[in-house]
Amino acid sequence: MTTSFNTVEFFSFTLKSIVSIFAILNPFGAIPVFVSLTQNYSQKDKHYIIRRSTYFVFGILTFFFLFGELIFKIFGINIGSLEVAGGILLSLVSINMVFGNPHKERTSKDELADLEDKENIALVPLAIPLLSGPGAIATVITLSTSVQNLFLYAAIFFAIIISCFAVYFVLISSSYLNRYLGKIGIGIISRLMGIILLAISVQFIVNGLKILFPAILK
Template sequence: MEYLIFFFKAFISIVAIMNPFSGIPLVISLSQEYSDTEMKEIVRRSAQYAFLILLFFLFTGDLVFRLMGITLPAFKVGGGILLFLIALNLVQGEFLKERAKKHEIEAALSRENIALIPLAMPLLSGPGTITTVLVLRASIGSFYELMALICSILCAAFVAFLVLSSSTFLYNFMGKVGISLASRITGILLLAVSVQFITEGLKFLLFR
């Protein structure tokens, strides 16, 4: 039961920081340059890339901590503050635009693999998502929790694929207001997660 709880905690945290709804404007803009089939394939590959990127940081997190001499409580506080700031922007709606800017579209189209950059990174697996995975990785205490975390990353990537591959439908169905609301709700969830990370880190640093 505890592993299931950890899975849902990790899944909600990762989906909240990924916030695939924020990528809908960019995907809609890019879809004008590609067919529906091509765009769905691009989105599928971007979700796969995001999963692999996060998996890489999941298994190299301990090495990073050791090389830089970072303790788990300190990282929880620092990572929590970063996530808190990102969550505030989400709640305020600063990460959601009706359309992607012209220079963003041109920059994306100029790249050979837009599934990797900018869709997989930094959209889905940016600094905030990587930080979340590292904090969760440092918190696990058993092999089963590690498996639960891997499954949560996989499920989060799948949710991102479903959302981004349905960008046009979601935009037409939910409208700008609905998408903005969904983005703000994920921001509220992320606020709660970030405060928990900060509290856990400070509790250990101040009262150990």
């Protein structure tokens, strides 16, 4: 892994990583579920749930950021294959976001109903699978395997931290956002994130195909 530092490359890659991770986490899409699950909770309890959920998201993403590539190497999965698979998965999630079904690939209405009265909603269903679901995990692993520069590798971790902070502030403002934006406003934001994420997922697929078929795709 190289250690050369390019300021423009570092900041552009950091921005790309933040957009990618935050878009797939999509806390705006989780607002209706969070409001529904916590409607009978006090403000103090809601803040506690949000903090715990953010910690869980950070822990999950950091784990797969650090060890995801190793796990896939153990199973003999090629980096190019991982990028293509991650891109396909992200494209499915992003298409659902564009068409207004952000959680179709993550959880069902029956699961949400079953979990509503459980104590640990900070972990399930908020942290897993609504926020840090398979798409978010695939994004982090794909980003981490796509770089060979130590500074760019660190940029991904920085992006995870920034994205988790952003998730926290979105959820902490969920009552206001739900009231002033409404379902339509939240739906528009979620769809815009879906379009951005779809473009990023296509780029992941292209990069993966270039690794798998270097002689054909130059």
